[in-house]
Amino acid sequence: MEGTSPRELAAEFGQVRNLRADIAKPVSHNCLRLPQGERLTAAEWTTIADDFMSQMGFTHQNQRVYVLHDDADGQHIHIIANRINESGGVWLGKNENLIATQIINQLELKYKLKVTVKKNEIKEKCKSS
Numbered sequence: 001m002e003g004t005s006p007r008e009l010a011a012e013f014g015q016v017r018n019l020r021a022d023i024a025k026p027v028s029h030n031c032l033r034l035p036q037g038e039r040l041t042a043a044e045w046t047t048i049a050d051d052f053m054s055q056m057g058f059t060h061q062n063q064r065v066y067v068l069h070d071d072a073d074g075q076h077i078h079i080i081a082n083r084i085n086e087s088g089g090v091w092l093g094k095n096e097n098l099i100a101t102q103i104i105n106q107l108e109l110k111y112k113l114k115v116t117v118k119k120n121e122i123k124e125k126c127k128s129s
Contacts (some may be wrong), residue, residue, distance in 0.1 A: 001036075001063055001064075009065055011090065012063060013026075013027065013063055013082050013109075016063055016082050016084050016085070016086055017082065017084055019084055019086075019088040020084045020088055020090060023083065023084055023090055025083070026082060026083050026084050027046060027080060027081070027082060027083065028058075028079075028080070028081045028082075028083050028091065028093065028099065029078065029079070029080050029081075030052070030056075030078075030079040030081075031076055031077070031078050031079070032045075032048065032049065032077050032079070032104065032107075033074050033075070033076035034074050034075045034113065034114070035074055035114050035116060036072070036073060036074045037074075038074070038075070038113065038114055039070075039075050040075065042068055043048065045066065045077050045113075046066060046067055047111075048107055048111055049066050049077055049079055049112075051107060051110075052079070052103055052104070052107060053079065054094060055079065055092075055103045055106075056093075056096075056099065056100065057091055057093075058081055058091055058102065059087035061084060061086040061087055061089070062081050062082055062084075062085045062091060063081065063082040064079060064080065064081040064082070064085070065079075065080045065081075066078070066079055066080075067080070104116075
């Protein structure tokens with residue numbers, strides 16, 4: 001993506017969205033947050049966000065924007081992605097919340113971050129849902 005303002009980025013998303021006017025919700029939004037006091041550089045966040053998106057099933061053909069916030073409650077990044085790729089294919093996102101939670105757990109371990117959800121807690125949350 002080449003835009004630098006929200007309006008320019010939205011216009012770029014719109015160009016690809018037009019490939020699939022039949023898709024009612026073409027944008028995916030995720031947020032990854034660190035515990036209070038833990039910090040990453042913008043480059044580290046980009047690496048982790050790219051890894052997250054790849055594991056979620058997005059490809060380099062899916063436009064995306066990362067917005068980093070450094071709040072008192074904890075540093076976090078918003079991931080806004082076009083579900084429609086540049087070839088007109090659509091990311092469907094089946095079981096997205098469960099899969100995202102599992103991926104986040106793996107990323108915490110891989111990048112040596114504080115583990116916020118353990119695998120057995122994921123299974124318990126799924127059973128109670």
